[in-house]
Amino acid sequence: MLNPLIFIHATLGELAGLAYLWVFVEILNPSTERFNRALKASLVGVILMWSSLIIGGYYYINTYSPTVKTVIANSSAAWTQTIIMETKEHIFLLLPFLSLLAHFILKSKQKTLYTNPKYRRAFLGLCLTIFTLTLIITLMGLLISTGYRTGLETLNI
C-alpha cells in the first residue's frame, strides 16, 4: 500500500522547487510588485522545504530504513538504494539551507538586486540551483520507487 508520507514529502519538495522558479521569474526584471511577490514565494518556499525535510525524514527513519531499504538492497535494483538513495538523502540536506539563504538575500539585498545586474544574475543562479536540485531529487525519488517495485516483484508480493 502506498504510504501517504511519500506523496506528501515529494509534493512539498516539488512545490518548494517551483516557488524558487517563481522567484527566479519575478527577479529577472524586478519591480516593487514583482519583488514583493518574490519575497512571499520565497517564504513559502522555505516553509515547504523544511516541511518536506521533516516529513521525508520521519518516513525515512520510521519506514524506509527498517523495511523498504532491505527490499531494494536484496533485489536486482540494489543500486537504486546504494547509489541513488544514499546520494539523495544527503544532497537533500543542502536545500533547506539554500532556501534560507535565498530568502535572507531577498529580505536584505533588495536595493542591490535592483541596481546591480551581476548580483542579480548570481542570485538568479542560486534560485536555479534550488529548482534544478529539486528536479534532480524528484527524479531520484522516482528511481528509488522503481527499485522498491522491483524488490517487491522479487519477493512476489
Add this chain to the structure above:
Amino acid sequence: MKIKIFAANLAMITTAIFITAVTILAEIFPALKTQLILLTGHHWLTKVVLATILFITVLAFSSLLKIKKTLPILKISIITSWLSVLIIFAFFIWNY
C-alpha cells in the same frame, strides 16, 4: 531582524562542506557512523541536527564580521553546493 548576507553565505558554505565530509567519513569509518547513531538514534537525523546547529552557529558568529561585499561569497556558495552534490554522488558510485 536583518541577516548579514556574508554570514549567511559563510554558514551555507560551511554547512555544505560539513554535510559532504560527514557523509563520506561516516561511510569510510564505521565507528563514526556508530557515534552518529548513538547521538540521536539514527545517523541521518544526527547529520540534520548537527548541520542545523552548525549553520546557526556560523551565521551568529560571522555576523560580527563587517564585510559588505557579498557577491564573491554568493558565487562560492553556489559552487560549493554543486561540488558537494557531485562529490557525494561520485563517492557513492565509487563505493558501489
